[in-house]
Amino acid sequence: MSRAPRLPVAARAVVAHDRRALARLISAVEDRDPSVVPALRALYARTGHARVIGVTGPLGVGKSTLINRLIELLRRRGLTVGVVAIDPSSPFSGGSVLGDRIRIERALGDDGVFLRSMASRGHAGGVAAATREVCRLLDAFGMDIILVETVGSGQVDVEIRDVASTSIVVLVPHLGDEVQTLKAGLFEIAEVFCVNKSDLPGAETAARDLSDLAALGTDRDGWRPTVVSVSAQAGAGLETLWAAVEAHETYLDGDGRRARGERRRLAQEVVGLVRERVGRELGRSVDRDRDLGALLDRVAARAIDPYSAADRLYRELRRSG
Amino acid sequence: MPRAAVPASPIRVLIAKPGLDGHDRGAKVVARALRDAGMEVIYVGLRQTPEDIVRSAIEEDVDLIGLSILSGAHMALLPRVVKLLKSRKASDIPVFAGGIIPDEDARSLRRGGIKAIFGPGASLEEIVATARRLARPSA
Ligand code: B12
Ligand SMILES: Nc1nc2c(ncn2[C@@H]2O[C@H](COP(=O)(O)OP(=O)(O)OP(=O)(O)O)[C@@H](O)[C@H]2O)c(=O)[nH]1
Ligand SMILES: [Mg+2]
Numbered sequence: 337m338s339r340a341p342r343l344p345v346a347a348r349a350v351v352a353h354d355r356r357a358l359a360r361l362i363s364a365v366e367d368r369d370p371s372v373v374p375a376l377r378a379l380y381a382r383t384g385h386a387r388v389i390g391v392t393g394p395l396g397v398g399k400s401t402l403i404n405r406l407i408e409l410l411r412r413r414g415l416t417v418g419v420v421a422i423d424p425s426s427p428f429s430g431g432s433v434l435g436d437r438i439r440i441e442r443a444l445g446d447d448g449v450f451l452r453s454m455a456s457r458g459h460a461g462g463v464a465a466a467t468r469e470v471c472r473l474l475d476a477f478g479m480d481i482i483l484v485e486t487v488g489s490g491q492v493d494v495e496i497r498d499v500a501s502t503s504i505v506v507l508v509p510h511l512g513d514e515v516q517t518l519k520a521g522l523f524e525i526a527e528v529f530c531v532n533k534s535d536l537p538g539a540e541t542a543a544r545d546l547s548d549l550a551a552l553g554t555d556r557d558g559w560r561p562t563v564v565s566v567s568a569q570a571g572a573g574l575e576t577l578w579a580a581v582e583a584h585e586t587y588l589d590g591d592g593r594r595a596r597g598e599r600r601r602l603a604q605e606v607v608g609l610v611r612e613r614v615g616r617e618l619g620r621s622v623d624r625d626r627d628l629g630a631l632l633d634r635v636a637a638r639a640i641d642p643y644s645a646a647d648r649l650y651r652e653l654r655r656s657g
Numbered sequence: 658m659p660r661a662a663v664p665a666s667p668i669r670v671l672i673a674k675p676g677l678d679g680h681d682r683g684a685k686v687v688a689r690a691l692r693d694a695g696m697e698v699i700y701v702g703l704r705q706t707p708e709d710i711v712r713s714a715i716e717e718d719v720d721l722i723g724l725s726i727l728s729g730a731h732m733a734l735l736p737r738v739v740k741l742l743k744s745r746k747a748s749d750i751p752v753f754a755g756g757i758i759p760d761e762d763a764r765s766l767r768r769g770g771i772k773a774i775f776g777p778g779a780s781l782e783e784i785v786a787t788a789r790r791l792a793r794p795s796a
Contacts, residue, residue, distance in 0.1 A: 363666075431691065434697060445708060452716060
C-alpha cells in the first residue's frame with residue numbers, strides 16, 4: 337500500500353471501507369461535483385476487478401425481487417455484492433420516489449452488500465448519467481459483483497449495454513405482444529433472457545417463444561442468448577439463471593471479447609466526458625454572448641438561416657476554447 | 658445538458674415506517690409531496706427496524722430521515738433511531754416524523770432530538786417547507 341498516503345482523503349476512506357465516505361462520494365459523482373475528480377482519478381487504478389451485470393426489462397416484471405434473490409445466492413458463495421437501482425425522475429418536478437429498496441431487503445444488515453438507489457435525473461436510455469462511475473466506486477470499494485437495475489424499460493432503453501458486461505432482460509408470461517415490439521432494441525441487447533413469474537400460467541409458452549426468437553436473433557460476437565425460467569418470488573431457477581450469466585462471462589474471456597467490449601465502453605465514456613465538457617462550455621459561451629439575442633432576431637426575421645447562426649456560434653466556441 | 662428540471666443537487670430524503678405498523682397512507686402521501694417538490698425520496702416502506710433505517714440512510718446519503726408511525730410504538734422506536742445515528746457518527750442527519758403521536762410524547766421526542774413532528778391533517782406545504790429547512794439549513 338505504498339500509494340495510500342498519496343490518495344485524496346475521500347479516496348482513502350473508500351479504500352478503507354468507510355461506507356459513509358463511499359455514499360458521499362457517490363452523491364458527489366451524481367451531482368457532477370468537480371471537487372471529487374481527484375479522488376476518482378486516484379481510485380481508477382484500483383478498479384477493474386468487479387463484474388457488472390445488468391438487470392433490465394419492463395416495469396414491474398420483478399427486477400428488484402430477482403436482485404434480492406441473486407444477492408442471497410451470491411452471498412452464499414462468499415461474493416460481495418454492490419447494487420445500483422435506478423428509477424425515473426419526474427420530468428415535471430425533477431423529484432422522484434425511489435422504491436426498489438422495498439424488495440431488496442437482503443441488502444440490509446450485511447456489510448458484504450452495498451445498495452444505492454439512483455434517480456435517472458432526466459437521462460434517457462434506462463440508466464442515470466453517472467451509473468458507470470458509481471459502479472466503478474463500488475468496484476473500488478471491493479465489491480465482486482455489481483448488479484445494476486435499470487428503470488422499467490421500453491424498447492429504446494438499451495444504455496445498460498454501455499455499463500454491464502452481461503445484461504439479463506427480464507420478461508414475464510403473457511407479454512406476447514410486447515415481445516413482438518421488443519424484437520428490436522431491448523430484445524437485441526439480452527445475453528440472458530429471464531422469464532420471471534414462472535409460477536404463473538403461460539410461462540412455458542413464453543419461454544418457448546423467446547427461445548424461438550433468440551435462435552433467429554442476430555449473432556452478436558457468436559453468442560446466442562440463453563432463456564431461463566425463474567420465479568423470483570418462490571426462489572426457483574436462480575441457480576440456472578446465474579449459471580447462464582457465468583457462461584456468458586466465461587465466453588467473454590475467450591478470444592479477446594472482454595477486452596473488446598471494455599474498449600467499446602471506455603470509448604463511450606471518454607468521448608462522453610469530452611462531450612459533457614464541450615456542452616458545458618457551449619452553455620457558458622451562449623450565456624456570455626451578448627449578441628445572441630440579436631442573432632436570433634435575425635434568424636426569426638429570416639434575414640439569416642439557423643445553419644449560419646450555428647456556424648457563427650461554433651466558430652466563437654472554437655476561438656474561446 | 659438534458660436535465661433542466663433537476664437541480665444540481667436535489668435533496669434526498671428517506672421515508673420509512675418503523676416497526677410493525679401497516680398504516681402506510683400517510684407515508685406515501687408525504688413521499689409524493691416531497692417528490693412533487695423536487696426531492697429524491699427513498700421509500701423503504703413497512704417493517705423497518707431502527708438498524709435498517711440507519712443503514713439505508715447512510716448508504717443512500719440522505720439529507721433527512723422521515724419516519725411515519727401510527728402504531729403507538731413511537732416512544733420505543735424513534736429514540737432508538739436517534740441513538741443509533743449517533744453511534745454511527747451520523748447524527749448530522751436530521752430526523753422528522755409524523756402519524757399518531759400524542760402531544761406530550763411529541764414534546765419529549767423533540768427534546769430527544771426529533772426535529773419536527775406532524776399529526777393527522779398536517780398541511781403538506783408545511784411538511785415540504787420543514788423538510789427543506791431541515792435538509793439544507795444554510796440554504
Ligand atoms: C385508514 C386506517 C387504517 C387502515 C390503514 C390502511 C393503510 N394502508 O394505511 C386499516 C383499515 C388497514 C387500519 C388498520 C388498523 N388500524 Co387503523 N386507522 C386508519 C385511520 C382511520 C386513518 C389513517 C390514515 O390513513 N390517515 C390518512 C393519512 C394521510 O394521514 P396520516 O397517516 O395521519 O398522515 C398525516 C400526518 O400524520 C403526517 N404524517 C404521517 N406520516 C408522516 C411522516 C413524516 C415524515 C411526516 C413529516 C409527516 C407524516 O402527514 C400526513 C398528512 O397530513 C386512523 C385514524 C386516524 N384518523 O388517523 C386509524 C388508526 C391509525 N388505526 C388504529 C388501529 C388501532 C388499527 C388496528 C390496530 C386495528 C383497528 N382498530 O382497526 C389495525 C392495525 C393495522 C396494522 N397492520 O398496523 C388506531 C391507532 C391507535 C394508536 N396508535 O394508538 C387509529 C388511530 C384509530 C383509532 N383512533 O383507534 N387502519
Ligand atoms: N407471481 C410472481 N410475482 C412476482 C415474482 N417476482 C416478483 N413478483 C411481484 O411483481 C411485483 C413487482 O416486483 P418488483 O421486483 O418490484 O418489480 P420491478 O421490475 O423491480 O419493478 P420496477 O422497478 O417498478 O420496474 C411485486 O408485486 C412482486 O411481488 C414472481 O416470481 N412471481
Ligand atoms: Mg424495481
